[in-house]
Amino acid sequence: MAAKKQDIEGPVPVSELGYEQARDELIVVVRTLEQGGLDLDASLELWERGEALSRRCEEHLEGARNRIEAVLGSEEDLADADDEDDDFDDQD
Numbered sequence: 375m376a377a378k379k380q381d382i383e384g385p386v387p388v389s390e391l392g393y394e395q396a397r398d399e400l401i402v403v404v405r406t407l408e409q410g411g412l413d414l415d416a417s418l419e420l421w422e423r424g425e426a427l428s429r430r431c432e433e434h435l436e437g438a439r440n441r442i443e444a445v446l447g448s449e450e451d452l453a454d455a456d457d458e459d460d461d462f463d464d465q466d
Contacts, residue, residue, distance in 0.1 A: 393434035400427040
């Protein structure tokens with residue numbers, strides 16, 4: 375059985391994770407912490423990783439939100455421009 379890159383080189387840096395990857399790893403972190411049984415240092419390290427993963431998910435969600443708002447804003451601008459064109463045409 376071949377080892378994954380993560381197993382050989384350690385965890386992938388959080389900054390390189392996509393939303394789904396960060397979310398899935400965060401789920402594992404939460405479950406592991408809830409099960410307990412880790413020593414304090416391991417728990418703190420895992421908690422810190424979970425915090426970083428949570429922030430990464432928020433970054434992705436904020437980026438998606440901004441993209442949606444930009445598209446919706448563009449559509450509204452186009453609709454407003456169409457309304458203005460209609461108003462101008464009505465004056466003829």
